[in-house]
Amino acid sequence: MSRFLTHHAAALPSTVPFTGPETLERRQGRAFRARLGANESLFGPSPRALAAMQAAAAEVWKYADPENHDLKQALARHHGCKPENIVVGGGIDTMLGLLCRLTLEPGTPVVTSLGAYPTFNFHVAGYGGALTRVPYAGRHEDPAALLAAAGAQTARLLYLANPDNPMGSHHPGRVIEDLVANLPPETLLLLDEAYADLAPPEAIPAIAADHPQVIRFRTFSKGYGMAGARVGYAIAEPGLALAFDKVRDHFGMGRIGQIGALEALRDQDWLAQIRRNIEAGRDRMGRIARANGLEPLPSATNFVTIDTGRDGDFARAVLAGCQERGLFIRMPGVAPLDRCLRISLGPEAALDVVEEILPQALRAAGG
Amino acid sequence: MSRFLTHHAAALPSTVPFTGPETLERRQGRAFRARLGANESLFGPSPRALAAMQAAAAEVWKYADPENHDLKQALARHHGCKPENIVVGGGIDTMLGLLCRLTLEPGTPVVTSLGAYPTFNFHVAGYGGALTRVPYAGRHEDPAALLAAAGAQTARLLYLANPDNPMGSHHPGRVIEDLVANLPPETLLLLDEAYADLAPPEAIPAIAADHPQVIRFRTFSKGYGMAGARVGYAIAEPGLALAFDKVRDHFGMGRIGQIGALEALRDQDWLAQIRRNIEAGRDRMGRIARANGLEPLPSATNFVTIDTGRDGDFARAVLAGCQERGLFIRMPGVAPLDRCLRISLGPEAALDVVEEILPQALRAAGG
Missing domain, CATH: 3.40.640.10 (Type I PLP-dependent aspartate aminotransferase-like (Major domain))
Structure with missing residues (x-):
């Protein structure tokens, strides 16, 4: 710790709000197959x-x-x-x-x-x-x-x-x-x-x-x-x-x-198209969640939050299972919201990865 | 003034460190012919x-x-x-x-x-x-x-x-x-x-x-x-x-x-080339300054500071004259440094503009 910091700065924690997907990729030694954790728009810019x-x-x-x-x-x-x-x-x-x-x-x-x-x-x-x-x-x-x-x-x-x-x-x-x-x-x-x-x-x-x-x-x-x-x-x-x-x-x-x-x-036409893409993505993510016995919450965003119906430990285990299988997602940080998983929407190919990996991660977590 | 500001924030001045060239261009109603005020590199990136x-x-x-x-x-x-x-x-x-x-x-x-x-x-x-x-x-x-x-x-x-x-x-x-x-x-x-x-x-x-x-x-x-x-x-x-x-x-x-x-x-080769370009630019800017009876100060940077040998009012008049003729340059803000003009280096075409406009601005300022 540098002696030049103010008392307030010195006392601040070094924890960061979010760990980036690149950090997780470096830890795992390989790239994610689908990057659906940061609510980025995989549809890209106009x-x-x-x-x-x-x-x-x-x-x-x-x-x-x-x-x-x-x-x-x-x-x-x-x-x-x-x-x-x-x-x-x-x-x-x-x-x-x-x-x-x-x-x-x-x-x-x-x-x-x-x-x-x-x-x-x-x-x-x-x-x-x-x-x-x-x-x-x-x-x-x-x-x-x-x-x-x-x-x-x-x-x-x-x-x-x-x-x-x-x-x-x-x-x-x-x-x-x-x-x-x-x-x-x-x-x-x-x-x-x-x-x-x-x-x-x-x-x-x-x-x-x-x-x-x-x-x-x-x-x-x-x-x-x-x-x-x-x-x-x-x-x-x-x-x-x-x-x-x-x-x-x-x-x-x-x-x-x-x-x-x-x-x-x-280019508001592009944004309108993105809204249609997102709506289609919400529908498909909903079907994926329900096919796995989970509840997709209604979404007004470019992600769908999925209620596991269990607790935070279970959701964290599912999240870890998704990540180690190549699917980057995130979840709420505190109870009781941490019973949920948060998955960004994207093109079909990205949701294919969710469809493939989510059931594997659920089974591995004992779901 | 919003009532939600802290006392400290409320008391801070609204003055900004630098006025951008775009602001000056909007005021003047036309674009600068040469943008040599912000020590940007007109040679561009690698x-x-x-x-x-x-x-x-x-x-x-x-x-x-x-x-x-x-x-x-x-x-x-x-x-x-x-x-x-x-x-x-x-x-x-x-x-x-x-x-x-x-x-x-x-x-x-x-x-x-x-x-x-x-x-x-x-x-x-x-x-x-x-x-x-x-x-x-x-x-x-x-x-x-x-x-x-x-x-x-x-x-x-x-x-x-x-x-x-x-x-x-x-x-x-x-x-x-x-x-x-x-x-x-x-x-x-x-x-x-x-x-x-x-x-x-x-x-x-x-x-x-x-x-x-x-x-x-x-x-x-x-x-x-x-x-x-x-x-x-x-x-x-x-x-x-x-x-x-x-x-x-x-x-x-x-x-x-x-x-x-x-x-x-x-791409350190590019940087080496830029250093050579800058050296050539310093030489030419020095010649331009001396041809106008001004002293170019030795430079270890991508700009040359030119001592007008007069005072801040004179240098400000020259600067204003340069700007209104289409040459964006800056100068030190306080005395006694404000007897100087600061001109960024750039390719020949940009220095041609300096060579053309600087003597006009000097004359207009009574130099």
């Missing part, structure tokens, strides 16, 4: 976006536009808001960190769900926030309980993902709207909409971009199939949006991703 | 790296390896150290921010040079550090004065760039080695070697990667011509290097840049 990125690579000697001007303009048009409502950043993970930095001091109360996105928790801990975790209500995050906790804790931030990861569930937009209407005045809702592009339209709440108590996060990593390009964005009232300029890495955006995202946004 | 990036774009649906394993292994071989000495991140700017986060609390003393890299100052202010700025000794950062200030302030961090930006000067490696040998025990030297790949070999100090009081920063943005790919790295003792895992964005690296950097590192 061919138009891909062509734009390949062309942009030749100009990668240039820094990206630090204002993200063209992308902000296009996103504002896409969402029917002002460019001043948009913050562009290197993926939602990065932007969660920036928001925590802007809003949290040691001990600032924050509320999330027990089992929700761990990278948010990583950033809250990183800035010393005091995190309260509210249990899910079955397969859903529990808006009433989250609101109650936010009020009881006088929370500065309330995290909610809709659609939800890791359960794949969603609340209708009107439920989120009700939650917003009842936020304690001290609380900012951090609405993680990473999967919104793949959700049914009724899942998307109508919230004014200028609402002073809501910041929404979107990404090009999921529906748009550009996880490795690192482009995410937030929609917030201009006062909050502008505050990111105080702390963000102004020249930190990759130029190739910035240009690719702009073209991806223009 | 063709092998470009091919690797274009191939990687097709797999941009995958997140990058969060461990940066292959790149760390290759960098360790390149520098003759252990992979545990290497931290990979999204450019030096990002990594400066992470180091400040790991080491600074409000009021922690930090020492740099007056006029040195402003993005470092941006991060120091962002984390509340108390910055002392030591004047340059002529065209050079002043090691003895920096050491004295670090001792007097009990500085946690001492920033030094070698070669230097914005002056392009360098100290011989042995001067840096002497500085390291005399560091106060409370001080970590942050040695910014962004331009090291373009410097004479004697500018590079011999410092053990495991030295507990030094962290060196390198980048693929300058010599390797990949500024828009966002890949930098640090070399430090393993205890400090590992600490970055506590706060870094583990899935924040772009996949295309990660893969491109690995190939760029393998």
Whole structure:
């Protein structure tokens, strides 16, 4: 341990939110046959976006536009808001960190769900926030309980993902709207909409971009199939949006991703096709789960969470069995959600691998 | 201003370290004829790296390896150290921010040079550090004065760039080695070697990667011509290097840049060619400067700093005149360095634009 670390930094754990599939492949000494653990889009990016990125690579000697001007303009048009409502950043993970930095001091109360996105928790801990975790209500995050906790804790931030990861569930937009209407005045809702592009339209709440108590996060990593390009964005009232300029890495955006995202946004036909691919994938993943005596949970995302009907030890054994047989999947990290497996969707060939390996892993786990 | 900001965040200025050339182009309503202000490499990336990036774009649906394993292994071989000495991140700017986060609390003393890299100052202010700025000794950062200030302030961090930006000067490696040998025990030297790949070999100090009081920063943005790919790295003792895992964005690296950097590192012949191109560019820029009655300062970088022999107001007028005529350049931000202009090197066609526009701008400024 370096003696130059702050006390706070020295005390932070070295655990990481997720182990990457490459690390698992190195440990196992071979590549996975199907990479369905990180909710990446195996359908890839729009061919138009891909062509734009390949062309942009030749100009990668240039820094990206630090204002993200063209992308902000296009996103504002896409969402029917002002460019001043948009913050562009290197993926939602990065932007969660920036928001925590802007809003949290040691001990600032924050509320999330027990089992929700761990990278948010990583950033809250990183800035010393005091995190309260509210249990899910079955397969859903529990808006009433989250609101109650936010009020009881006088929370500065309330995290909610809709659609939800890791359960794949969603609340209708009107439920989120009700939650917003009842936020304690001290609380900012951090609405993680990473999967919104793949959700049914009724899942998307109508919230004014200028609402002073809501910041929404979107990404090009999921529906748009550009996880490795690192482009995410937030929609917030201009006062909050502008505050990111105080702390963000102004020249930190990759130029190739910035240009690719702009073209991806223009190719909404591709996104519509991806939505159809995902729907077909959900159907097939449902059949695979049921054929193995497991329950596929309804999904508004590009993954299906499968309830094993057993406990976390069983699900972990199945997951390990899948991984050692060449199928990379993940699962919720905490009980009681950890009775489930979370499998990303993809083309037929990838789901063929699930169909082949899942029953083997279930048998090996004594299922 | 959002009411959810911390007091510290609310008090931070909204000023940004640099205005991007795209912003200036939008203001002027037309593109620059030559982009020589950001020390980008107009010679571009290695063709092998470009091919690797274009191939990687097709797999941009995958997140990058969060461990940066292959790149760390290759960098360790390149520098003759252990992979545990290497931290990979999204450019030096990002990594400066992470180091400040790991080491600074409000009021922690930090020492740099007056006029040195402003993005470092941006991060120091962002984390509340108390910055002392030591004047340059002529065209050079002043090691003895920096050491004295670090001792007097009990500085946690001492920033030094070698070669230097914005002056392009360098100290011989042995001067840096002497500085390291005399560091106060409370001080970590942050040695910014962004331009090291373009410097004479004697500018590079011999410092053990495991030295507990030094962290060196390198980048693929300058010599390797990949500024828009966002890949930098640090070399430090393993205890400090590992600490970055506590706060870094583990899935924040772009996949295309990660893969491109690995190939760029393998193509050292390209880098050698770039060094020859830069040397030729320095010679020509020197001739252009002298033909205009200005003094080109010796450069160990991919830019030449030109002393106008007048004051900051004059240099700012010349800079404005260059920009409005289509030549993007920059200049040091504070006196007395602001008597100079800083012009990046590039191929002949770009220097032709300098040769054409610089005398016009000088005349217009009354030079």
